């Protein structure tokens with residue numbers, strides 16, 4: 101647990117906020133795909149912490165970012181926090197995205213606020229592994245888009261889809277991935293995805309049919325965040341349940357069953 | 360200096376604050392966050408005879424000041440426990456209480472038998488109150504006769520003190536407490552979770568696949584307190600009180616109502632350091648109230664009016 105000072109908490113798109121924290125332990129050790137377990141209030145209501153993927157860290161400045169969408173009580177409390185206030189957080193927790201072998205083309209598929217951990221991933225792929233690839237991003241509409249220029253700054257080419265067609269192609273980012281893989285059959289690629297369950301399910305299908313490895317970041321309601329309460333179960337392909345907080349949140353697509 | 364130590368069921372605890380079964384895993388998970396040896400005792404996740412895979416997701420749902428869970432006793436089974444968890448637990452410097460559960464009296468008997476050679480177990484906590492499983496579980500805690508039978512069977516096998524963990528989902532918890540006392544229980548733990556439910560208004564279906572789930576957290580505290588108070592007047596064996604303890608004040612309430620020790624559960628999810636903060640808070644409270652021993656506070660809320 102650490103107490104982290106809020107440096108910045110501002111709207112980056114419709115109902116989407118960027119929160120920057122001074123958190124040297126997180127900045128030092130975090131890997132893309134790991135998450136922070138955040139206490140939104142001091143008292144016992146809401147009772148549980150809220151998990152958020154790490155969207156970036158700046159080691160030199162000792163800061164870590166999360167990007168969150170306001171969907172309910174916890175996130176709306178968060179959105180009212182001001183710089184200078186202190187947030188109680190646990191983390192970095194969980195298992196992040198593995199880096200691919202040299203020469204592999206990373207294909208990133210993000211939906212909505214699920215784009216957040218993929219920003220940090222793109223940074224690591226580009227700066228540490230020297231790999232640049234493609235990002236297929238989907239949002240419900242133009243006003244909710246964010247992060248495209250970040251991917252571009254890491255040398256990724258970005259394709260966009262929106263459900264209502266207000267920006268990019270009308271439809272879903274998985275269609276963009278499918279189109280790309282149809283046109284580039286022989287490419288040695290690896291897919292990284294985060295977003296709604298339907299997106300993950302589709303990515304899993306596409307990757308399997310093309311014989312490409314895929315890593316998915318899953319969500320489940322969390323209690324402890326460290327594997328003690330067994331609350332965040334996801335069905336394992338081998339039978340029984342894996343825990344999103346401890347065994348994930350990033351899983352190889354074949355490890356888990358996404359209904 | 361306040362003497363925080365308490366003795367329950369023949370176990371000496373250096374302070375009266377333990378963790379509640381199922382909220383602390385097998386202690387290892389939290390050992391990286393703080394020194395678990397500072398706790399009064401560690402209570403393990405419930406163990407069954409055979410491994411249990413637990414219920415399908417979702418398993419958790421938050422309610423106002425509460426938490427519904429439908430974990431369904433996922434655990435590695437008694438052999439897995441002995442192989443993978445006990446080597447760590449046996450080296451802890453605090454009493455370790457192993458929570459056990461079963462579908463039949465025979466299963467409870469066999470788990471107790473299998474655990475009996477493990478030197479270092481301080482007590483067995485017999486969970487006859489899990490609301491999240493198909494068979495056994497809470498059913499045993501609903502009738503005095505079956506509660507008696509389970510506790511009797513474990514008591515016969517076990518060289519360790521036996522604590523019976525009772526369900527609040529009964530019309531008169533005193534009857535059950537009396538039955539387990541008669542069966543030889545050395546202490547009672549109360550309460551396990553209250554049966555509750557939630558409905559998903561978008562899907563127009565219950566949130567949980569098993570429909571009902573167990574409610575814990577501050578939402579159940581007044582009920583838990585009432586039950587501790589009632590049971591204190593009914594039985595002679597000591598009570599371990601739990602249900603929504605989030606701060607030292609809650610812990611003091613339970614102690615004054617009659618609990619000799621307390622367990623902290625859901626609060627740990629919110630703040631892993633909650634049990635340690637409660638220990639310090641209890642010490643301060645006792646000091647302020649000029650008590651040299653924390654045990655002097657147990658049951659004080661039962662004094663009759665003349666003494667007020």
Ligand SMILES: Cc1cc2nc3c(=O)[nH]c(=O)nc-3n(C[C@H](O)[C@H](O)[C@H](O)COP(=O)(O)OP(=O)(O)OC[C@H]3O[C@@H](n4cnc5c(N)ncnc54)[C@H](O)[C@@H]3O)c2cc1C
Pocket residue numbers: 135146150151152153154166167168169170171172173174175176213214216217318319320321322344349
């Ligand atoms: C590993 C992980 C990483 C995450 N990363 C991010 C992130 O980077 N950015 C972000 O905006 N969100 C992220 N989330 C989701 C985020 O945790 C939830 O949106 C947040 O907890 C909602 O809190 P709330 O109090 O605002 O909403 P609540 O009032 O709790 O809920 C609002 C609505 O959302 C539903 N809901 C809440 N949590 C979940 C969940 N985990 N799964 C499915 N439904 C849920 C509720 O049922 C309700 O309908 C992540 C979740 C996980 C498990």
Ligand SMILES: Cc1cc2nc3c(=O)[nH]c(=O)nc-3n(C[C@H](O)[C@H](O)[C@H](O)COP(=O)(O)O)c2cc1C
Pocket residue numbers: 323329331379380381382404405426428430432458486489524550551552574575576577579601602603604622623624625626
């Ligand atoms: C996620 C979760 C899992 C639990 N698992 C068990 C268990 O395996 N055995 C048991 O006896 N009680 C179990 N309980 C009940 C707790 O030990 C405790 O009795 C109850 O939660 C009330 O305390 P609290 O309000 O402090 O959480 C569990 C509770 C929760 C929230």
Ligand code: FES
Pocket residue numbers: 321322323324325326327328329330331332343344345346
């Ligand atoms: S949140 Fe407790 S096990 Fe994952």
